[in-house]
Amino acid sequence: MRTILLLAATALALSGADAPKSVRLYVLDCGRLAIDDPARLGFKKEQLKTVDLSMGCYLIAHPKGTLFWDTGAVPDSYLKPGMAKASLTYGTITKSITSQLAAVGYAPKDINFLAISHYHWDHIGNANLFAGATWLTPKIERDLMLAGKSDSRYPENYSLLKNSKFTVTDNKTGEYDVFGDGTVILKATPGHTEGHTSLFVKLKNSQPVVLSGDLYHYPEEVTTGIVPPIDVNKDQTTKSRKDLDAYIKKQKAVLWIQHDLLQFEKLKKAPQFYE
Template sequence: MKNLLLSVAALVLLVACGQPAEQAQESPKIQFYAMDCGHTTFQDVGMFADDGSMNGQPRELIVPCYLIRHPGGDLIWDTGLPEAIADLPGGLTPANFPAHFEVPVKLTAQLAQLNMTPADVEFLSFSHMHSDHTGNGNLFAASTWIVDTDERTRMFDAEHRSDPQDFNNYNLLENARTQLIEGDDDHDVFGDGTVTIIQAPGHTPGHAVLLVRLPNAGPVLLTGDMYHLSESRERRLVPTFNTDRAQTVASQAEVERIASETHARVVRQHVMEDFTSLPAFPAALN
């Protein structure tokens, strides 16, 4: 009788907590952090629309980094502008690029708020190779780098080796532990469907987006440079400097299909309003 009463009490407790009695395991505890890894100010964002519709318009773009903490390890998605810019009074205005860069807080300082260092991060992946996404890549040379084969090839070709200012932000990854994503297949980072790298080429040869399925907040889709501006998604704008326009248009359609099917929260990574709608670091979305 005593054992029966204990069993009944346990069942009542499970029901009171809103958990089914037959549930043997809890959902993976995933934490999603959005970090401010820089700001880019343009006087003219015309380059982000090859139809000329954005010519002459100024805009400030956010440069984010994302940390996904999973029971199977930590993944950092995009590493932002080089954190050395934080040490430059007034930021940086490159001679060969029409924008001004600032880094309010170093990426390493933000990780420290979570009692982490780059060496604690098991997995690294970029949406693509551009310097505002790979600016701190070498900090994670001890991580396992997950990368599309075409993108890696482009990153280490002769043209990009000849540009030390950008190449030296990620050159140490050439000898890092690497998981190559072959062909057009998605990559399930932890093998449980919660964090998936999805191929979306066109901006660069191996551009990708990231789908994170959070147990409470639901799916979140990080779109890399699929949409730079707040207008880009609705108008399906294509930047003038994309490597393949037709691929870009096809990838935009695929991203929208995924967003519709999963009912995901779509984050246009450089759009300030999307970034500020996420919990302010060090708070997490989960």
């Protein structure tokens, strides 16, 4: 009897790392986008310090559960054992999300919540890994994705989400408090897509972070105000940027532009974390 109890306790402990005492933010490397011509983002090469883009994925481990934010372009399954890298069109990965999560002590099935900044292909690549999580999503993004009306390129990479539990994050305040304590907040920042979302993470010992999805791609968008021609509503993007900027100032937060390669390269990567 005693042995059985001990075995049960061991099994529990192995289903995901122990919950941390305070919020942890893990940065995962979801590869790189090789950009031949940045014109579709509104720039000429000579206006930019770096043309290629990083792809960041993020695990937020909260005392009450886990949230995975954005899932890259290239599915883990493309990276077969022994391969140094794998590509999908102009996206390339050298590491899987699964291996990076394992280094922290989690499997994709352990993750409680999935949120995606928006439906573009370079953010939904591994959404299927998290089909067992509760999908936190604006209604419009889910509706467009499941109706096949979003510009996602590879809908097969999120097809399992159609059966996932989900919670609609829309409300009048434009903010959705994931764990109910103000530390992890999804913020509506529409414009790039209809329901584009950013993420605020408050940490105990470091500056709060705002992960801005694709509200910006290059830091030069912050300084010039240039909005990519591909945005579904450019005026809305400009307004979302203004609103988010005011929020960042109020929260004394730091802006992390997920595609900003130079900034991304400087961040601590999982299994290291910010707390």
